[in-house]
Amino acid sequence: MALLGASLVLGMTTWFSASAVIPQLRSQWALSDGSAAWLTIAVQLGFVGGALFSSVFNLSDLIPARFLIFGGALGASVMNLALLLAQGPPMAIPLRLATGFFLAAVYPPALKLSATWFRKGRGVALGVLVGALTVGSAGPHLVNGLGALDWATVVYVTSILTAIGGGLSLLVPEGPFPFPRATFDPRQASLTMRNRGVRLASLGYFGHMWELYAMWAWFLVFFRSFLDARGSPNAAAASYATFTVISVGGLGCLAGGWLGDRWGRTRTTATMMAISGSCALLIGLLFDAPPGVVLLVALVWGFAVVADSAQFSTMVTELADQAYVGTALTLQLAIGFTLTVATVWLVPVMERWVGWTWAFALLVPGPALGVWAMLRLKALPEAARIAGGRG
Numbered sequence: 001m002a003l004l005g006a007s008l009v010l011g012m013t014t015w016f017s018a019s020a021v022i023p024q025l026r027s028q029w030a031l032s033d034g035s036a037a038w039l040t041i042a043v044q045l046g047f048v049g050g051a052l053f054s055s056v057f058n059l060s061d062l063i064p065a066r067f068l069i070f071g072g073a074l075g076a077s078v079m080n081l082a083l084l085l086a087q088g089p090p091m092a093i094p095l096r097l098a099t100g101f102f103l104a105a106v107y108p109p110a111l112k113l114s115a116t117w118f119r120k121g122r123g124v125a126l127g128v129l130v131g132a133l134t135v136g137s138a139g140p141h142l143v144n145g146l147g148a149l150d151w152a153t154v155v156y157v158t159s160i161l162t163a164i165g166g167g168l169s170l171l172v173p174e175g176p177f178p179f180p181r182a183t184f185d186p187r188q189a190s191l192t193m194r195n196r197g198v199r200l201a202s203l204g205y206f207g208h209m210w211e212l213y214a215m216w217a218w219f220l221v222f223f224r225s226f227l228d229a230r231g232s233p234n235a236a237a238a239s240y241a242t243f244t245v246i247s248v249g250g251l252g253c254l255a256g257g258w259l260g261d262r263w264g265r266t267r268t269t270a271t272m273m274a275i276s277g278s279c280a281l282l283i284g285l286l287f288d289a290p291p292g293v294v295l296l297v298a299l300v301w302g303f304a305v306v307a308d309s310a311q312f313s314t315m316v317t318e319l320a321d322q323a324y325v326g327t328a329l330t331l332q333l334a335i336g337f338t339l340t341v342a343t344v345w346l347v348p349v350m351e352r353w354v355g356w357t358w359a360f361a362l363l364v365p366g367p368a369l370g371v372w373a374m375l376r377l378k379a380l381p382e383a384a385r386i387a388g389g390r391g
Contacts, residue, residue, distance in 0.1 A: 001117065001125060004172045008110045009132045010165025011073040014080040014099050015043055016139055017158035018092075021151035025092075028151070035089040040217070041344065042093045044337050046100025047107075051334035054104055055189045060326025061182035065113035066169045072105025073166025081159040084152055107133075108330040110169070111310075115317045115325070117175030122317065123265060123387065126310035127257025131250035134306050137216060138246035145239035180323040188321070192328045197319035197382035202332045203373035204269055205312035208305075209336035210366025211280060214343035215305055216246055219298065221348075222356055226287060226294060241295060245302035252307030260311040264390035266378035269308040270371045276304040277367030284357045308370075315377075318385050339366075 018025075018039045025031055025039070050072075054060055059068060079098040086092040111126055118125040182188075193199050220242040227233055252272075259268040279301035286294050313329055320328035343363060351359040377383060383391035 005132050007165045007168035008129055009136050010161045011106045013158040013161045014076045021154050024151045029088045038093050042096035043100035046097035047104050048334050048338050050101035050104025051330045055327045055331040058327050060109050060330050061324050065109040068105050068109045069169035070166040072102045073162050075102030077159045077162040083155050108333055111313050112326045116178050119177050123260035123314045124257035126314050127253040130310040131253030134249040135247045138243045142243040145236045179325050182323040188324045188327045192331050200373045200377040201312055201315040204370040205336050207366040207370030209339050211363040212305055213340035214347045217344045218347045245298045248302045249306035252303040256307035265311045265315050265387050266374040266391050269311050270374040272304045272308040273367035273370040277364050280360045280363045284360050287356055
């Protein structure tokens with residue numbers, strides 16, 4: 001578990017590399033706000049494209065996970081390193097797209113590989129992986145708070161770390177509970193969503209993703225505006241607060257895994273989405289409240305908004321055709337990350353229309369859909385196959 005966790009965190013560092021150096025690239029490349037946003041969005045779109053490619057060709061079920069992770073990490077490392085040759089967005093954005101494409105061969109197979117090591121405690125195991133990634137996602141905000149590093153150094157280091165992460169994956173064979181061997185079947189990508197249990201688990205995940213990345217992407221801007229409105233602008237304080245709010249989600253993932261294994265995944269995910277959706281609605285209404293109150297709600301939100309994430313993937317490993325678990329996981333992630341592009345783009349549009357008081361309310365329908373899907377799944381016979389019968 002330690003090796004796989006280290007492999008995944010190191011292997012995914014290239015996802016966050018451009019985010020950490022955007023302030024420097026703004027001046028060096030004269031980046032517009034739109035171009036800066038596309039440096040981040042391109043990775044997500046590339047990931048979606050790679051995940052769809054992988055699911056259509058069943059790559060996560062036909063190729064041993066450690067070799068697929070290794071190949072994806074090397075590809076991402078090379079594409080990230082090529083950023084040093086870019087002179088601006090016209091070359092950098094396609095390279096970020098390619099980086100995301102290769103990272104689709106890192107994250108979903110790692111989840112599947114982890115599941116082969118755990119039958120009991122699988123929710124905690126996948127929670128550890130997603131929790132580690134959550135802390136990694138917060139890293140750029142810590143970098144920005146401490147002061148920007150030379151952008152070329154960041155690119156070099158993250159490329160090397162990703163290659164090392166891929167190498168570590170070669171040390172992790174399949175565990176004692178392997179999934180059945182698959183044969184190539186392009187129909188599996190469409191058959192996955194015909195499975196009622198997988199469909200409902202995925203609907204829960206889609207609602208979760210509608211909220212998650214938009215919250216991560218825009219909390220910094222929200223909190224900076226909150227401090228500015230009080231006449232105390234402090235960019236470093238806003239970055240530190242954002243790092244803390246996002247990274248506390250790592251603890252949320254551990255708690256979600258523990259509760260999912262013992263209390264049931266459907267109840268755990270429904271509860272976490274009810275909490276996070278309530279925070280999304282409430283935090284804007286507190287724009288005039290004391291900073292301590294806003295931070296407290298933000299910390300609860302950061303904890304709950306990702307606490308359910310690994311449990312949706314765990315449910316897929318329990319409910320999907322066992323020979324095509326990798327395909328089902330990859331397709332779930334592909335659609336979920338597609339939705340994040342919409343909300344990351346829509347939140348600032350809402351803010352311009354209605355201000356921060358109601359901007360995050362746009363996210364509430366996501367967790368509301370997720371709560372409905374989880375309660376529906378809990379009432380079905382398929383729930384008997386989740387978390388050892390706990391649902």
